Amino acid sequence: MTATLTETRSPHAGASHGPGATASTPFSSSPMAPSPLTERAERGGRGGGGGRGGAMTIDPRDRAQLADAPVPISRVLALFRPHRGRVAVVVAIIVATSIVSLAQPFLVREIVDVALPRQDVRLLLLAVGGMVAVAAITQLLGVLQTWLSTQVGQRVMHELRTRVFTHLQRQSLGFFTRTRGGEVQSRLTNDVNGMQGVVTSTATSIAANLTTAVATAIAMVALSWRLALLSLLVIPPALWLTRKVALIRRAVTAQQQRHLADLNHQIDEGLSVSGVRLAKTLGTSTRNAQRFATTSHELVDLELRSQLAGRWRMATMQIVFAVIPALVYLAAGLPATSSGMTIGTLVAFTTLQAGIFRPLMGLLNVGAQWVASMALFSRVFEYLDLVPDVPAPTHPVSLDPASVRGSVAIEGVTLRYPGADRDAVAGLTLAVPAGSTLALVGATGSGKSTVAGLLARLHDPDAGRVTVDGVDVRDLDPDVLASIVGVVSQESYLVHAPVRDNLLLARPEASEGELWAALAAAQVADLVASLPDALDTVVGARGHRFSGGEQQRLAVARTILRDPPVLVLDEATSALDTSTERALQRALDELARGRTTITIAHRLSTVRDADRIAVLDAGRLVESGTHDELVASGGQYAALVAAAERTEIDQ
Structure with missing residues (x-):
């Protein structure tokens, strides 16, 4: 007979599927994996935002960039048109992975509610084999998806990087004298590399977050609509609290990043050949060392604040991950709300609930990720749209250098x-x-x-x-x-x-x-x-x-x-x-x-x-x-x- 919560008390039911459990698969584009944009933001860089459980805010510079040079989505999609077949396969793999991974909690429920109480060895072997098969299939799909998405991203970035470099070489000498030092290199390396992260990780992460969140919500309703309704009431404020703490840390790490940039600039300026020569001829070595020491000392306080803010963020997340399952256990144990729920159903539900939190956090960052991504495309397209001051002739005159007088x-x-x-x-x-x-x-x-x-x-x-x-x-x-x-x-x-x-x-x-x-x-x-x-x-x-x-x-x-x-x-x-x-x-x-x-x-x-x-x-x-x-x-x-x-x- 199937065990129910009203008949048997299960200590720490679902403990093996604790706060860190998730229905998603741990591959590069899963909701667990932060994209390069979110990682950059977690460090306080352009784009703003957080990594795991973090939060992104829209950088005002990104808004200004898009206001000055808007990017039509058709132009971005045109970059992927030659690779649309592979892109379609990647999307299909992401959807398939999210759906297949949801079988895991249902298999666990079958083991706990049926196979173990009835000592049904055949069912137990099938369910355990199914769990292994689900893990193997999702991992293999993850490897294939990573290979395809990285291949597409690398090819698109190669084509774009080459186009930008070739186009910039056509610019006149005046363009480079007017352009701020390092700006060309920054757009060709930092911005294009940032776009690479958008192509190979951010887009697939958004797709995986969306499919996982939708599929998980449907599965939660199928298991228990009462507990699903409770989750809908509890999860939004939990997401808000976690995001707010992450934003506090982002403000601190942004200051830290600026000071690190100052420190790097002082190192680059003071320890280059020209910088050392200037310091020795002007006698500024002592002043340079004092300035470096001041900036380094300021980093000490910022690092302490950053670590403390990070610890608060982790503490908040751990509390959220503990509170939500606790409320589910409470609702499942009360006679008024349990409705004869089985232990297996509870285990499966808490597993799904733990897995829906991260993709929802990821979806909250979509707006900021989109603006940051479009800003990168805008900056690179600006260079591609430059009209050379000294254009090459469309139909050059044929002239053999060997015959020139x-x-x-x-x-x-x-x-x-x-x-x-x-x-x-x-x-x-x-x-x-x-x-x-x-x-x-x-x-x-x-x-x-x-x-x-x-x-x-x-x-x-x-x-x-x-x-x-x-x-x-x-x-x-x-x-x-x-x-x-x-x-x-x-x-x-x-x-x-x-x-x-x-x-x-x-x-x-x-x-x-x-x-x-x-x-x-x-x-x-x-x-x-x-x-x-x-x-x-x-x-x-x-x-x-x-x-x-x-x-x-x-x-x-x-x-x-x-x-x-x-x-x-x-x-x-x-x-x-x-x-x-x-x-x-x-x-x-x-x-x-x-x-x-x-x-x-x-x-x-x-x-x-x-x-x-x-x-x-x-x-x-x-x-x-x-x-x-x-x-x-x-x-x-x-x-x-x-x-x-x-x-x-x-x-």
């Missing part, structure tokens, strides 16, 4: 940088015949480097055009233009890689002999040969292993290796001492033979032998001619020469 013309060019109060260059016209050399001289800010940037198409003119062999550089494919025009600027840049890899950036197929020939032409071969690893020596972050002059000579060697028909030297020898400058200048003079060379220099001694010298002032051409002609005319160039000679005498 190198005739350069600057025809009525005017350019004003955004926010500037005057033109950087205005109405500039210059012609540089193929194979000739042009030197641009003038005071700082006269527009010399702007002309170099226009030729390499780092900027586009507001008026006029720049041509190579009669072809507007705006009509050339960017890769073709880069192979035609080689630039060595006053700010040399070396990647954190071996010397060999830095040189091969110019020509990946170059042989070792060609690498050494380029280094020799740049007067740096002996230095590289003397290094322990020679060409395989790592240059260090931004080339800090080498002096400024050595970095510049390596950059010159890289351009020599590219062997462009048009060479632009923008203060290429500015970081060199006098003797090295002379040696490098001889190498550059030899390199310039047979190719068009435009040289920008403050040291007038390096441009005396140029075929033509153009003097710029405030972006305008004021005079041009050979060195002797300009000195004889007594104009600005003559004044510059006289000033340079006086400086040499003083030194």
